[in-house]
Amino acid sequence: MATVPDAPHPPDGPHPLDGPVETAAATPAGIFIVFEGGDGVGKSTQSQLLADWITARGREVVLTFEPGDTRIGATLRDLVLNPEWGDVSPRAEALMYAADKAQHIHELVLPALRRGAVVISDRYVDSMLAYQGAGRVLAPERVEQIARWATDDLLPDLTVLLDLDPADGVGGIEEKDRVEGAGADFHVRARLFFLDLAAADPAHYLVLPARTGIAEIAAQIRSRVASLLSAPAGTVSS
Numbered sequence: 001m002a003t004v005p006d007a008p009h010p011p012d013g014p015h016p017l018d019g020p021v022e023t024a025a026a027t028p029a030g031i032f033i034v035f036e037g038g039d040g041v042g043k044s045t046q047s048q049l050l051a052d053w054i055t056a057r058g059r060e061v062v063l064t065f066e067p068g069d070t071r072i073g074a075t076l077r078d079l080v081l082n083p084e085w086g087d088v089s090p091r092a093e094a095l096m097y098a099a100d101k102a103q104h105i106h107e108l109v110l111p112a113l114r115r116g117a118v119v120i121s122d123r124y125v126d127s128m129l130a131y132q133g134a135g136r137v138l139a140p141e142r143v144e145q146i147a148r149w150a151t152d153d154l155l156p157d158l159t160v161l162l163d164l165d166p167a168d169g170v171g172g173i174e175e176k177d178r179v180e181g182a183g184a185d186f187h188v189r190a191r192l193f194f195l196d197l198a199a200a201d202p203a204h205y206l207v208l209p210a211r212t213g214i215a216e217i218a219a220q221i222r223s224r225v226a227s228l229l230s231a232p233a234g235t236v237s238s
């Protein structure tokens, strides 16, 4: 099941103004799976294949994405990605991504996990950490505090990182949004950030090279997810 770590809220424990903790003990039966990686690595392709496979096994699946898969989120997505908004302050950008996550968790992810569904999200906190951290403007620790607060420390049971040299991914996209157009160094740093996050917690990550065949990648993902699906509730997260 998806779990919330016991650790107190960083940096100084629960604050009275935070109100009741929404996620604690609130995810009894669901499984939370996240796809991460750069643009064009196959997240949409593989998340759909996995959703189809789990659905065929008779389990409810909620396939979703960040940023933008709520009404509020769609507006926030436009604010952070559409170049027409011009110079967006890095702090404002971080807070808008965080707001999207908070709404996403509240409106979509947690209710589905409480029903016992498998939630598959195309991008989650790691993308915010990798891209905001890669910008070298905001301290990564601060970005992480904001992201963890926004998601009330809800961690995926499994994050599938599809790893690809950015030169093989975003190249060729003509009309770039703000992230796609951010420059080669930015995407190289973001890739390394994703890999570091995975290396720090191998029990909760599956890292796969993104340009092996689609069917082979899907099979590797299914084999890892099968053990999550067959584990009794409450035993899969360590």
Ligand SMILES: Nc1ncnc2c1ncn2[C@@H]1O[C@H](COP(=O)(O)OP(=O)(O)O)[C@@H](O)[C@H]1O
Binding pocket: 038, 039, 040, 041, 042, 043, 044, 045, 046, 210, 211, 212, 213, 214, 217
């Ligand atoms: N393993 C793969 N090898 C080669 N091409 C792939 C692979 N997986 C996906 N693609 C192709 O790459 C493109 C981007 O895939 P997509 O799933 O949309 O990536 P993302 O959602 O990560 O941006 C699509 O044209 C897709 O068909």
Ligand SMILES: [Mg+2]
Binding pocket: 043, 044, 045, 122
């Ligand atoms: Mg996609």
